[in-house]
Amino acid sequence: QEKLVESGGGLVQPGGSLKLSCVASGFNFDIYAMGWFRRPPGKASELVAAINSNADNSYYTDAVKGRFTNTRDNDQNTLYLEMNDMKPEDTALNTCTSGKSPLFSLEPHSYPNWGQGTQITVTS
Numbered sequence: 268q269e270k271l272v273e274s275g276g277g278l279v280q281p282g283g284s285l286k287l288s289c290v291a292s293g294f295n296f297d298i299y300a301m302g303w304f305r306r307p308p309g310k311a312s313e314l315v316a317a318i319n320s321n322a323d324n325s326y327y328t329d330a331v332k333g334r335f336t337n338t339r340d341n342d343q344n345t346l347y348l349e350m351n352d353m354k355p356e357d358t359a360l361n362t363c364t365s366g367k368s369p370l371f372s373l374e375p376h377s378y379p380n381w382g383q384g385t386q387i388t389v390t391s
Contacts, residue, residue, distance in 0.1 A: 268293045269291075269292075269293040269294045269365070269380045270291070270292045270293050270382075271289055271290070271291050271363045271364070271365060271380060271381065271382035272289065272290050272292075272382055272383070273287060273288065273289045273361065273362065273363050273382045273383065273384060273385040274287070274288050274289075274290075274385060275287040275288050275385060276361060276385030276386050276387045277386075277387065277388070278388045278390065279353055279387070279388070279389050280389070280390070280391055281353060281354060281355060281389055281390075281391055282352055282353065283353050283389070284349070284350060284351045284352075284353065285349075285350050285353065285387060286347060286348070286349045286350070287303070287347065287348040287349075287350070287361060287363075287385060287387075288345055288346070288347055289301070289303075289345065289346040289347075289348075289363030289382060290343075290344060290345050291344045291345070291346070291363075291365065292344065294365065294380075296341060296344040296365070297320060297321075297341035297344075298320050298369055299320055299365050299366045299367070299368065299369065300317060300318060300319050300320055300365075300366035300368060300369060300370055300371035300372070301317065301318055301320075301339060301346045301363065301364065301365055301366065301371075302314055302315075302316065302317040302318075302363075302364045302365075302366065302371060302378050303315045303316045303317070303337065303346075303348050303361060303362070303363060303364070304361070304362045304364055304375070304378070304381075305357075305359035305360065305361045305362070305387075306359055306360045306362070306384075307356070307358060307359040308358065308359075312362070312375065313328060314326070314328060314373060314375065315327070315328055315331055315335065315348070315361070316328070316331065316335055316337035316348060317337070317366075317371035317372070317373070318337045318338070318339055318346070318371060319369060319370055319371055320341075320369035320370075321341075321369070322338065322339055322341075324370075324371070325337050325371075326371055326373065330356070331350075331357075334350065334351050334352045334353070335348060335349065335350050335351070336348070336349040336351075337349075346363055348361070350387075353387075353389045354389060355389045355390060356389075357387060357389050358387060358388050358389050358390070359386075359387060360384040360385070360386050360387075361384060361385055361386075361387055362381050362382050362383070362384040362385075363381070363382040364378035364380060364381050364382070365378065365379070365380040366378050366379075367379060
């Protein structure tokens with residue numbers, strides 16, 4: 268059974284940092300692209316970051332470029348999202364997802380497996 272479990276969310280002040288982790292189990296983590304989606308309050312989910320199975324290419328939405336870093340440890344079946352210089356607009360439920368191929372896609376339907384999500388709130 269495929270499973271994704273996120274951790275690391277919480278409350279942070281503007282300008283602060285958080286690092287999310289996502290531990291995968293039940294599938295071959297190292298052959299699939301992975302992604303992070305977020306859903307701000309009252310808004311639709313958006314793809315924040317994605318990474319190829321071998322980490323040779325990554326995607327970031329414009330709003331987080333230069334502030335977020337998406338990495339993976341295929342030996343530990345773990346995906347990470349390091350978030351720096353956080354802003355109130357980063358407040359969202361962040362969810363880890365696994366793709367259907369080694370290359371990432373920008374299409375939500377390309378990520379069939381989703382975790383439960385971890386909440387991030389950025390406020391002073």
